[in-house]
Amino acid sequence: MFREVLYTQWRWSTLPVILFTVAAFGIPLWAVQRAGLAAPLEADVVRMLEQVRAVGVMFPLLAAFAGVTLGALAWSPDTRGGHVYALSLPVPRWYYALLRFAAGLVLLAPVVLAVWIGGVAATAAATIPDGLYTYAGTVTLRFALSVLVSYTAAFAIASASRRTQAVIGGAVLAVIAVQVLAVMAGVNLNPIRWLMTVFSWPGPFHVFGGPWMLVDL
């Protein structure tokens, strides 16, 4: 049964998965494109690290985007069809949801793998000066964890009732609205900062906040 669920989910998500995989492979190559000089001067090393740092921002963005997209796509056809297909199956809901969850994880695996392959290929092809080290494995681990948690969060929200989704969406919009009003009224209130605590320890998305340097000291 898992194969059927995986196959149907793959059909819904083919294009995003291919696009994310290509991007995941390309970002490491982009990050080290300045590391091609045979005998770099110190200024070249600084420029290269700046490039690695700037492009490194793309890793968490891609992780969030891939996780949220596949998490949402896992449920959207079921939601549109009123869960008729799922209800026709002789399995409990938790089991069906588990199959959907696992299928999404399998589809995200090539994206994570592409980051690792791209990272290894990019750092092998580039001339890395002495004193600098490559971190393809560490960046891949951080990327995998980021994809995992963002996918699971999006999957949980997508599997919730419309009412729950409306409450979550409304709460986020309310925080933004309060922030805008506070700025307009000149009140020292920053609810967006409260919202952003999810990205700091021990928030669920804390893993996004670390260094994303493919090459560093």
Place this chain on the structure above:
Amino acid sequence: MARAALLLFAWLILAPPAPAQTVAEQRERVAALRERLRGLEAETAARDSATRAARRLDTLRVGGFIIVTDSGGSERLRVAADSAWAIVSRELALTPEAFRGRQVFARFGRLDANWSDLVRRGDQSFDGNASEAGLRSRLLAASGAMAADRAGRRVGLWTGAGLGLQYDRDALRWRALVEMVTATAPAGRACNAGDMAACADALWLGPDADAEFTDWNDPEARRRAVRERYRPSDSVTAARRDECLSGQSDFNCWRILQESGLAGRIGGHAPFSSENASGVLRTAARLGGAGAFDRLVADTSAPLARRLEAMAGVPVDSILRAWWSDARGIQHPPVRVPARTQWATLLWTLAFAGLALRSTRWR
């Protein structure tokens, strides 16, 4: 006629020597000269003031800056000057006296052909049409140029144009750390390991540095640097190199050294860049506190290391140690995923997954 010449010659030989000036007389003459200088300055200031009034120019005095502007007293310029002066006085321990007699011209209006006759040697001018941050950075560049002018050519060449004031402290610390860690020259590597004598060599502060530095900065040394270190990449740069090597164009030697990045490194072949030199200069200013810059410029003929010691009030080793520790202490997060982050992420994942699976009914 011959008789008159003979008499004059005899008088020159026999006449008693002119009495030497006493100390009191010398002081009196110095005081008179100072008085005359003050009078001339006042006269020039009055004339400049009249010219400015005729041209509807204003003068802003912020910290040590005397800013002449045609903006009618731009608030943005005043705020930028405040902020620039705070940086300059903090980073180089400059006092308002440091820019005495120097003016900065900030022009906001249309180009005026007569504007340039107000700008005298040592003054700085720039287009004032910029954001507050842009104005601050132009004022910092102007301050760097004026301070470098006072500090002398040796310091200016060592730290690069503008004494590196355009860089903030963290950028310089980061640069120092990267250059230390990635250094390929033995002195750079030893400096990275904490050998301060090696740091002095790498920063062109060793015992023979002044002689070599001076040497590298004469035209023949520039030609030698180009001959030994520069490989042209195309016919244009090859032609420039040939003109440099044949002695036809010293400008091309400079241009090659600048464009190839060789001149950006102290002395052309030292392991560390001129940005690191400005980091050391600023460390010395910080250690020296009030009056540090005045002590740096007190004797511009002394070796650079001695001048830095006078500036900081401590031996050059201590200055380098402080600079080294400052660079090593920059906050640099390690590239790893801590175990607690891994576990926390997995627990949150399980929690979200549990929420998704917990319900037994379809929604």
